[in-house]
Amino acid sequence: MRQTGNIWPGLLFVAAIALFGQCSSYTGKSLLTIFFDGVPEEDSLALHPLAPDVVSGDSVLLTGSDVDSEPGMMVHYPYEERDCGACHDPQSLGSMVEPQPGLCYMCHEDLGTLYEYLHGPVAGGYCTSCHDPHMSENEHLIRIVGNQLCFYCHREESVASNEMHMDLDGMECTDCHNAHGGDDKYIFQ
Secondary structure, eight states: OOOOOOOHHHHHHHHHHHHHOOSSSSTTHHHHHHHOSOOOOGGGOEEEOOOTTTSOTTOOEEESOOGGGSTTOEEOHHHHTTOGGGTEEGGGTTEESSOTTHHHHTTSOOGGGTOSEEOHHHHHTOGGGTBOSSEESSGGGBSSOTHHHHTTTSOHHHHHHSGGGTTOTTOOGGGTBOSSEESSTTOBO
């Protein structure tokens, strides 16, 4: 026996898959404009940073807020210019156009060519462990200021118990050590 039910639910399901099952939020945008008015143009979307405890450090939401409305913030140039495509690949759900550190070295000097010894995060290509890729209240887009950034990875008790560090109260780690690298294994300045 042949079934003669309504085919509209099936067609709606296929249309939903075609419209919303895309690999990127930008793919299929032209199809959406056929069915809906007011679909925003790609370049009309601006970024709005979220607090680091709300989302991961590299996550952002697309909103209508202005980046430069944050007084006293240091802003990474591509982020300030809303040039997301300089770092993020819009065709693959915002993944990076190249992994770190190569991504950073597209604009910044390759630190591997400057120093014989590299600090661990630099050697591993984890620039965003110390630097926020979008904006920060701190100079050089540093995530945490002072020794607290160092003690995020290095145990303060271990550092303080080293005899070379006795009687250094009030000094910053970077008074003696270069955060990126150096010519000896202790990355002295």
